[in-house]
Amino acid sequence: MNSSDVAHRKAEQAHGGAASLEFRDVSKRYPGQEEPAIEKLSLEVAAGEICVLVGPSGCGKTTAMRLVNRMIEPTDGEILFDGRSVMDRGPAELRREIGYAIQQIGLFPHLSVGDNIATVPRLLGWDKQRIRSRVDELLELVSLDPHDTRDRYPAQLSGGQRQRVGVARALAADPPLMLMDEPFGAIDPINRERLQNEFLRLQAEIRKTVVFVTHDIDEAIKIGDRIAVLKKGGKLAQYATPAELLMYPADKFVEDFVGSDRALKRLALQRVRDIDLWKVAFARVGEPTREVRAKVEDADLPIALLLDDRKRPLGWLSERGLQGERVEAELRSPAEPVVELDDILRDALSDLLTNETHYAAVVDASGQVAGVLSLEVISRFLHAAPTESRHGAELVES
Amino acid sequence: MSLLAPIAQVEIRERTGESCVADNGFCPSWIADNYDRYVTPFIEHVVLTVVSVSVGFAIAFTLALIAHRRRWLIGPIAGVTGVLYTVPSIAAFFLLQPITGRGNLTAIVALVAYTLLILFRNIMTGLANVPAETKDAARGMGLTDRQLLWRVELPLAVPEILAGLRIATTTTIGLATLAFFAGGGGLGAQIDAQIFFKSNVVVAGGLAVLLAAAFDLIILRFQKRVTPWQRPAVPA
Numbered sequence: 001m002n003s004s005d006v007a008h009r010k011a012e013q014a015h016g017g018a019a020s021l022e023f024r025d026v027s028k029r030y031p032g033q034e035e036p037a038i039e040k041l042s043l044e045v046a047a048g049e050i051c052v053l054v055g056p057s058g059c060g061k062t063t064a065m066r067l068v069n070r071m072i073e074p075t076d077g078e079i080l081f082d083g084r085s086v087m088d089r090g091p092a093e094l095r096r097e098i099g100y101a102i103q104q105i106g107l108f109p110h111l112s113v114g115d116n117i118a119t120v121p122r123l124l125g126w127d128k129q130r131i132r133s134r135v136d137e138l139l140e141l142v143s144l145d146p147h148d149t150r151d152r153y154p155a156q157l158s159g160g161q162r163q164r165v166g167v168a169r170a171l172a173a174d175p176p177l178m179l180m181d182e183p184f185g186a187i188d189p190i191n192r193e194r195l196q197n198e199f200l201r202l203q204a205e206i207r208k209t210v211v212f213v214t215h216d217i218d219e220a221i222k223i224g225d226r227i228a229v230l231k232k233g234g235k236l237a238q239y240a241t242p243a244e245l246l247m248y249p250a251d252k253f254v255e256d257f258v259g260s261d262r263a264l265k266r267l268a269l270q271r272v273r274d275i276d277l278w279k280v281a282f283a284r285v286g287e288p289t290r291e292v293r294a295k296v297e298d299a300d301l302p303i304a305l306l307l308d309d310r311k312r313p314l315g316w317l318s319e320r321g322l323q324g325e326r327v328e329a330e331l332r333s334p335a336e337p338v339v340e341l342d343d344i345l346r347d348a349l350s351d352l353l354t355n356e357t358h359y360a361a362v363v364d365a366s367g368q369v370a371g372v373l374s375l376e377v378i379s380r381f382l383h384a385a386p387t388e389s390r391h392g393a394e395l396v397e398s
Numbered sequence: 399m400s401l402l403a404p405i406a407q408v409e410i411r412e413r414t415g416e417s418c419v420a421d422n423g424f425c426p427s428w429i430a431d432n433y434d435r436y437v438t439p440f441i442e443h444v445v446l447t448v449v450s451v452s453v454g455f456a457i458a459f460t461l462a463l464i465a466h467r468r469r470w471l472i473g474p475i476a477g478v479t480g481v482l483y484t485v486p487s488i489a490a491f492f493l494l495q496p497i498t499g500r501g502n503l504t505a506i507v508a509l510v511a512y513t514l515l516i517l518f519r520n521i522m523t524g525l526a527n528v529p530a531e532t533k534d535a536a537r538g539m540g541l542t543d544r545q546l547l548w549r550v551e552l553p554l555a556v557p558e559i560l561a562g563l564r565i566a567t568t569t570t571i572g573l574a575t576l577a578f579f580a581g582g583g584g585l586g587a588q589i590d591a592q593i594f595f596k597s598n599v600v601v602a603g604g605l606a607v608l609l610a611a612a613f614d615l616i617i618l619r620f621q622k623r624v625t626p627w628q629r630p631a632v633p634a
Contacts, residue, residue, distance in 0.1 A: 071538060096540035106535025110553045110627045120539050153627040179538075
């Protein structure tokens with residue numbers, strides 16, 4: 001176990017839980033503007049879920065987020081944070097309980113990384129010792145070396161490091177709710193994907209309630225447990241899980257917004273284990289041919305897969321292998337490509353297409369055959385109702 | 399001969415010294431002999447400068463904090479301090495005398511008036527240059543307006559504020575050489591006392607220049623110390 005595992009454990013033990021959030025008929029109008037910025041927005045975010053607010057620019061997604069910590073005050077309606085109206089408390093007091101991370105990060109250039117992260121704990125009056133150990137713990141949590149980073153100034157960090165410090169700072173007082181406004185928006189695509197993955201890993205551990213704003217539907221689908229699609233004037237077009245959103249867009253606007261490749265996007269959400277695979281006839285060398293033929297009759301595929309004695313695929317059996325009394329090792333084609341149960345469906349499909357084949361054997365983590373994935377299986381899946389697969393949870397398992 | 403030689407030398411030295419002084423020339427020996435007559439004017443000059451810049455800074459800082467919260471005041475304050483700044487300094491030293499009398503007070507009031515525009519504008523610029531996202535993040539984390547000002551905005555405005563302080567100090571040291579018109583003493587009075595004597599003018603003027611350079615260096619040093627975050631990046 002390395003030191004960062006220890007830090008993760010500690011964070012898990014220390015974490016102050018998550019709070020629910022609810023918008024009730026919330027509206028925001030600016031004087032002199034005809035269109036409201038937010039109109040009668042109602043949505044609930046369960047504790048520990050990531051709610052992504054997504055939409056084109058000017059749809060009010062950032063406004064909606066800023067209403068939560070009273071950076072903007074609503075004109076109408078109510079926002080309940082942990083069952084309590086946000087208007088019940090003073091803005092400063094409320095904000096110290098809600099993590100806040102923005103695209104431009106907004107680190108204090110005149111303070112060291114450690115002092116930046118210590119901002120809210122100091123406001124809350126934590127003692128020095130507690131702050132110091134919390135800073136180191138958080139730096140490890142966001143994959144930065146405390147000894148190397150703690151005393152540096154923000155100007156001495158790379159963009160990705162600054163972004164991590166921003167997230168660590170938002171998490172410092174272990175808030176039950178996090179607001180994140182395009183936190184990875186200014187990062188190059190490669191680092192962005194890495195930060196997204198890191199964030200999902202982090203979230204799998206700390207399980208905060210998160211309101212995440214982005215204009216990027218792919219990011220929304222990847223990050224969100226639920227996605228709120230907003231359209232101009234702050235109207236909620238649809239609030240659904242990523243799979244539902246891709247499968248049943250509520251209207252033309254959402255359909256256009258999720259893009260014409262929404263079928264492929266759904267494949268990116270699912271793993272091979274999530275779908276009903278084809279049954280296949282197994283054969284072993286020396287097995288009675290008659291039995292294998294009978295199994296082929298029952299299977300979805302008219303050929304048998306030859307396995308070794310540990311149930312690992314050797315290849316597809318040819319007709320000649322079945323001509324004698326007993327099965328012989330005569331292959332029509334090798335087992336390649338082989339996909340794994342944990343593979344993302346889109347990657348598995350890509351494997352099939354690159355290998356110019358319609359089907360492939362699927363194996364589990366130990367290499368044993370679990371079934372067959374075929375183009376028809378994938379196509380059938382895309383026409384079926386979305387399953388309630390939570391990719392976040394699966395990341396923890398794997 | 400060996401006994402007479404020192405006496406002869408003294409005589410020669412005195413004679414050349416005398417003729418140099420009589421010619422109002424630049425006489426190192428005279429300077430060496432008369433250095434102590436500059437001590438008091440020099441100290442007066444330092445006091446004038448330090449008091450004027452300190453008082454000016456206190457006023458400008460207060461005005462800046464008020465204008466920072468009430469933005470509509472920026473224009474009027476900049477206007478008034480601007481007018482003060484454009485009054486010819488000699489005129490100010492005379493004009494104030496009916497009100498404040500002859501002496502230090504008049505000199506200081508005038509000198510303070512000249513620092514206000516520079517200091518006020520630099521403090522406002524420093525505060526205005528604090529990045530919006532830094533302020534947004536600070537508010538979003540629950541800093542009150544007061545905490546935002548003292549913990550974030552002012553520390554980040556330090557480079558501009560100290561730049562203003564350097565200009566104001568240098569300007570004040572220069573203007574204070576005219577403070578004797580108001581009866582404020584200083585190196586200017588010493589220059590005026592023997593204005594045609596080169597040695598005197600060079601020493602008194604030179605001391606003013608050295609003083610300005612010294613203050614500039616001190617403030618710059620101070621700035622480097624209090625803004626370690628502005629130093630170039632240390633290699634990773």
